[in-house]
Every structure is written in structure tokens, then in C-alpha cells.
Amino acid sequence: MKSKGILVLLLISVLVLGTTMLALAQEKVLVFGSSGDVSRLDPADATDGESISRMDNIFEGLVEYKAGSTEIQPCLAESWDVSEDGKEIVFHLRKGVKFHDGTDFNADAVVFSFERQYNPEHPYHQYGEWAYWGYMFSDIDGMEKIDDYTVKLILSEPNASIMTSLAMFTVCIVSPANAEKYGEDAFKHPCGTGPFKFVEWVKDDHITLEANENYWRGRPKVDKLIFRVIPDPSARLLSLEVGEIHGMEYPNPADFDRIRANPDLVLMSEPGMNIGFMAMNNGYGYVDANKNGVKDPDEPLEKTPGYFEPLTKKEVRQAINMAIDKEAIVRDIYMGTASVAKNGMPPFMLGYNDEIEDYPYDPTRAKELLAEAGYPDGFEVTLHVMPVSRPYMFDPPKIGEAIQSYLAAVGIKVNFYQVDWATYLQETEAGMHQMCLLGWTGDNGDPDNFLNVLYGLNACSIGTAGNYAFYTNEENQELLTKALRTYDVEKRAEYYKKAQELIHEDAGWVFLAHSNQNMVFRKNVEGFVLHPTSRMFFYPVDIKR
Amino acid sequence: MEQETTTYKESTGRELLRRFKYNKSAVFGLIIILFMVFCAITADFIAPNDPYPSPPLLANKLKPGFWSDKGAPGMPLGSDGLGRCVLSRIIYGARVSLTAGFVAVAIAMFLGITLGVLSGYFGGWIDTIIMRIVDIMFAFPALLLAIVIVAVAGQGLEKAMIAIGIVYSPQMARIIRSSVLYIKEMEYIEVQKAIGSSHWRIIFRHILPNSVAPVIVYGTLMLASAILDCAALGFLGLGAQPPIPEWGAMLADSYSFIVSGAWWAATFPGIAILLSVLGLNLLGDGLRDILDPRLKQ
DSSP states (O other): OHHHHHHHHHHHHHHHHHHHHHHHHHOOEEEEEESSOOSOOOGGGOOSHHHHHHHHHHOOOSEEEOTTSSOEEESSEEEEEEOTTSOEEEEEEOSSOBOTTSOBOOHHHHHHHHHHHHOTTSTTGGGOOOHHHHHHOTTEEEEEEEETTEEEEEESSOOTTHHHHTTSGGGOOOOHHHHHHHGGGGGGSOOOSSSEEEEEEETTTEEEEEEOTTOTTOOOSOSEEEEEEOOOHHHHHHHHHTTSOSEEESOOGGGHHHHHTOTTEEEEEEEOSEEEEEEEOOSEEEOOTTOSSSOOTTSOEEEOTTOOGGGGSHHHHHHHHHHSOHHHHHHHTSTTSEEEOSSSSOTTSTTOOTTOOOOOOOHHHHHHHHHHTTOTTOOEEEEEOOSSOBTTBSOHHHHHHHHHHHHHTTTOEEEEEOOOHHHHHHHHHTTOOSEEEEEEEOSSSOTHHHHHHHHSGGGOBTTSOSOTTOOOOHHHHHHHHHHHTOOOHHHHHHHHHHHHHHHHHHTOEEEEEEEEEEEEEETTEEOOOOOTTOOOOOTTOEEOO | OHHHHHHHHHHHHHHHHHHHHHOHHHHHHHHHHHHHHHHHHHHHHHOSSOSSOSSOOGGGTTOOOTTSTTSOTTOTTOBOTTSOBHHHHHHHHHHHHHHHHHHHHHHHHHHHHHHHHIIIIIOHHHHHHHHHHHHHHHTSOHHHHHHHHHHHHOSSHHHHHHHHHHHHHHHHHHHHHHHHHHHTTSHHHHHHHHTTOOHHHIIIIIIHHHTHHHHHHHHHHHHHHHHHHHHHHHHTTSSSOTTSOOHHHHHHHHGGGTTTTOOHHHHHHHHHHHHHHHHHHHHHHHHHHHHOGGGOO
8 A cells, every 4th residue: 555655656756747847848948148248137227238138128118119120119108199399298008018026007107217217306216327318318307197097208398309219228117116125226126017027137147037928919939038148259159059049149250151151040130220430539528517418608628638639630630530441441350241431320320421422541641631730750649449349349459450550551659558348438438548449339210319429519528428539519519409409300311411521521530330230040040130229129039949 | 726616617517518418308498499589589580571561451361371272472370360470470479478578587586586585594574574475475376466466557568577577576585585594504604604704795695606596497487487477468458469469469369260260360379379388398397307406316
């Protein structure tokens, strides 16, 4: 009798074990190889691509981008009405949506997600830095609740780019109950309405998400989504080849032939919405005392710490533009995975000025210009070289070395300066560099997000600059502000074209390249669509057996 | 008397040379090092190409060398990611790496000998303080300490040399101290003290000359490690800055191309590091065997 009982127990345990193993075997786990770890998991506080691509799968906003484009479509808001003067937008919210913690999505959650960013009195304002709010949403005066499923957005001025900006991660809707539960640690416990739920974050190793069974559009096709950190692109590719991971970002362009030759891999590539450049410090910026992101009359221009006499002269900056062979850099260092840039934003954007003629590669003319500016024997200058590869610049040290070698040919001696990434950003934003390599990936597909953020006078604030050349042309800023306040598309485009002419003529930057965005997946992974902003949406993705 | 001393010295010299000749690995090491030194001195004449052409010849990038018919003409070991001749950069790199190694070891010797002699000769609280500091420095892995120093002082080849020199000085101090402790108990030192010689005279005329053997042996071995650590700092981007053709930096520049098939740009600088370290180690080991009186047959 006893032995029989043991036998039955054994049988049951074998059955249970077998079924769980079967279930485990059937579980679809997608592992994605990323180049770096996230910094914070609060969408409103994320500024780097790695953090943003995790948010994209956990959170949703009122509106969202259509797959593969920067046009918007309804998401958590089912519809919206814009007032005549363009300063008020009423959103009608989707009903029956729940956050991952089980609480309801409603107008309170929307107001919470916005207000914590702009209202210093808000109890949760202290837990974030809200950098992007300053860049792109400072025209928002308030978000008000009308009833449980209706909210009203109030703008201080008309803003032609606000609807596309509302599809950004910054204004994704977060769960107020979750914020209350975790307080200042909420950024470690993200909770949204998106297709995947957060499971765990092991720093510098991986982040695990699992399918949200109650997702309002229906459950995603994979059960688990794991982002694993593999910093070295060659190591990432090797992991992908043996099937340890299913997809990866930023493959090394030198490996493209090898990827194409492998029947198990698919290389996805399309022109990216980005610009990689070398900025030359024009010398002057302002201190944004009231932190409004605008240069006010009582905030005078002053010398930046990296002020360097030769670079303040237009002829010198033009000469440097002519001394560098961009075609060769794009062909041989970007290995053809980019296109040569002549303007500060990619060609497919509204207002791109194609009539501008790029500075030709002409070292002889460059030398003449240097002599005219009073530097016939050249000078010695320091170049900040990025320590990491970014989507807009795959191999900064090589590009830096090539530039060093090109400039040596016209008599300019370039010294390398390398420092860790966080310090690098701090120093360049504070104008401590003479010249620096940097770039930008677009957030919302609007030209304002390139031209105003990178080239405007308002962006010359020492300490938080986005205008790394400290190009302080007032006429240019006037054009950019007018363009932002204009809803008429044609007129907007005209303003932007004029601004690009000024930017070209004053030559604060050497615009190098618009990189393609490249991703590699194993062949059995289906449904992934590249997005111009390099964001990653895994909801439609499936693994075929 | 005078005559006799000379003969004695000559015969020791001859004896050492004879023992050196029979130590095949030491001879082999010496040949490698002499070859490296030759490359370093005559780099301007023997390098086939400019190590950093300006403007760069990017179109020549990652061309294989003599083993392939697709190679760039005149570049026997192929070209790197910026189209520069790998062989020429290695030859110029010998100058950089050997200089860096020698300077670092010279710094280590100067600091190490000073501290070691002070500590060993005077003893007492001076000894205690110096040796505890040395103990603390030993607690850190050498390279890590060098990285810390470079991180504080800033990047650059000169700073890397100084950092490595500082990091190696405790080792040298220990070695010198032990030989000073041994020598200062010798009778001839007692004699010197008895006839009232000054400390400086005793140290410079009697103790230091008699400590030369270990200094040469460990100096040679240290040179090997110094070159390796300099390359490591270069690899991490903390040592020589572009466009200086430092071997470690060349390796760091090019290792990402190995997967895509362009193995030469990273492999040859690696071999250069390997050979020079091997040569110095063989030479150092050989010298130890030869100079150690206990190993006399």
C-alpha cells in the first residue's frame, strides 16, 4: 500500500515536471542584444536611446507614431479637438484601459503624468530632472481634467510641433498609484499601460519584460522580452550568429558582408533621422538664469570657457569645412552606411534646403582662407572626441583621427581629448571644448527638434547647451521662433530654409553625415519595423519556429 | 696590487661573457632587443611609408599585405582602418614603446633606489615608514594603480610613463633594500665606518656599486612589464594619443576588424608587443642566471 502511494506520487511528479518543461519549451523568449544599459526607467526622465527603447514597450502616450513613420495616430486618447487659436487641445480618453498594477487609466493619471513635470509644487516633481520638458514642452501651460475621461491641454503660445511631440516618451502616461508606492525609487519600477510588463533590471546585464495579458489591443506574441547588454559589436554579432540572442542594434559596418552572407540573419537598414557633426566653438554663450530655455534681454552674452580666438573667425571655420573630405569619411569610415550631410538635419524633413551648395573639399582654398584670417601657419587646437559610438557616429575615434590628419595638411595641429561619456556631455554643454564631435537623433520628426534645439541662440545656454558651436546669430533665432509659431506648412518651410542658409554661411559646424540605422535579426524573427527615431516597438514581433 | 685588480676584473668580465654565450635563450633575447632598438633608431630610413600621411589615404583602408594579390602596393603587412601602412607604424611604434619602457623604468629606478637605500641603510623609523607605504602600494594591482594615476593626471604618453614609473618603484625599492641590508653587514662596510667615512661615501662608493647586479636583472624584467603596461594603457585610450603609433593603441584601433576578416591590422602590433616582451624576459632571466653568484658552476 505504502509503495503504491509512493509510485503514484512519483508518477504525478513526473507528469507535473514534464508539463512544466513542455510549457517552458513553448514559451517564446525574445532576447535583444543592446550596446549599453539604461540610465533611468521613468519615461519622462529618459534622454538616452537605450532607456527610451525599453520605455517604448512598457508605456504609451495619448497619441503614438504610425509604424515606421513620424505621423501620429490615436493611442490612449481616442480623439482630440484643437481650438481655433491653436492654444487648447481637448483629448477624449480611451475607456477600460488598465495599468500593469491593475489600476484604471483615466484623466487623473494623465494630469499626474504631465503636472509632475511642469509644476514645482507637485509632490513628485522633486524626483526627476525633466530635461526633455525644458527642450520641447515648455510651451505647455497646463493639463486640466474636465471629467474622468476628458482632459484639456493649454499652451502659452501656438506650437506647430506639439502634436508630434506628444507621441514622445517624455509625455507617456505613468501609473500614479505606482509612483505613490515607490516614491523616489519609482524610476526603478516602471508601470504603464503598454504591451509588456516590467519584471527585473540587473544593472549592466539585462532587463526582463513579460507579456501584458490584459493589453487593450490584445496580448503580444512573445511571452518574454529580454534586453541583454553586450557592449562590443563584434561580441554581439557572434552571440547573434550562434542564436544566443535574436536581434541586435548597431552592427559594425565592417561586418556587413559577413552578415549578408549568413542565411540565418537579416540586415535591416534605412536612412536614419540623425546628424553627426564636428562643432567649432564660436566663443560666446549666455547663462540661463531663470531656466526658461530662452535668452532673455537681461542675460548678456559672455565668453565660454572653451573660447579660442581662431575659431571665432568665420574664415577659419569655413577653411576647416573645406579641409575635410567628407565623401571619403562617409565612404571609408562609415563604410557607405551613411550619406554625406550638407545641412544640419536629414534631407527628408520639412523645410530641408536642398539649394545650399556644400563646401567643397579644397585644401588649397582652405589654406588661402586661413592666411586671409591671419593664420598662414595654422594653429594648434583641441578636439573633444566621443568615447562611445552613437547611432549618428559609429566610430568617433577613427573619424577624429581622420580629421586630425586632414587638418594637419592645412597646418592645423589637432590634439585629441577623450574623457568618459557623462563628463564629455557635461563639458560640451558647458562650452569647455574648442571643437567637439557630436550629433543628434530626431525625437519627433519635426524640423524644430533639429534646428531650434541644435542651432538656435536659445540653445547657447552655458551648462545646458544644445548648440555646441555656440552660434549666437539673433536673426537665425528669430526665424526659428517664427517657424515654430506658424501652422502654415509652406511658410514654416520658408523660414527653416532661410535659417539653414545662415547656418551654412557662418559655418559653425562641419556637418559630416546622416547615418543609416541598422539592425540585425535572426531570420525567424518577424514583424519588427524600423522607426525613423530609432525607437523600438516589439509589440508586433513574433518568433517563428 | 693595481695590476692584479685589473686582471681580476678582466677575468670576471670574460667569465661573464663566456657564461652569457652559453645561455642560448639570453642571446636570443638580446638579438630580438637589439633588432627592436635598431628599428627604433633607424625608423626614418627603414619604414617604407609615412606612418601618418596627411591628408589621410582613406581609400587604402584595410588592404591585406604581401600574402594577397589584392594588397596595397608598398605595404607588406597591409593597411589599417585609416589606410596607413601597418609595417611603418609598427617600426615607428618600436621607438614609442621602447622609449616609454626605458623612461618608465628609469623613473622607477630613481625612486626605487632612493627609497630602497634610505630604508635599508638607515633602518629604524625611516625604514618602517617607507616599507609601509610600499606595502600599501603593493596592495593595488599595478595596472589599476597606473590607471588611477593617469585618470587623475590626464591622458598622454608622458603621463603614462610617469604613472608606470611610480607604480613600479616599490618593487625596485624592495629589491634594493634587501641587497643593502645584506651588504651593510659586510666587513668592508664595518671598516669604512670604523675609519669614519661619511654615509654618502659609503652609499655611493660601496653599497650602490655592489647592488648593480640585481638592478640590472630586475630592470630588464621590469622593462618588459613596463612596455606591456604602456601598451595596455594605450589600448584603454589612456596612453599615447592619436596619431602616435603606439602598439597598444594600434591594437585597440583595429581589433574590431578581426571579425570581419581584416586580422592583420591588429595581429601584427600584437606580435610586436609579444616579441619585445619575450625578448626582454629571456634576456632578464638569462642575466639573472649569469649574475647570481650562487648559480656559479
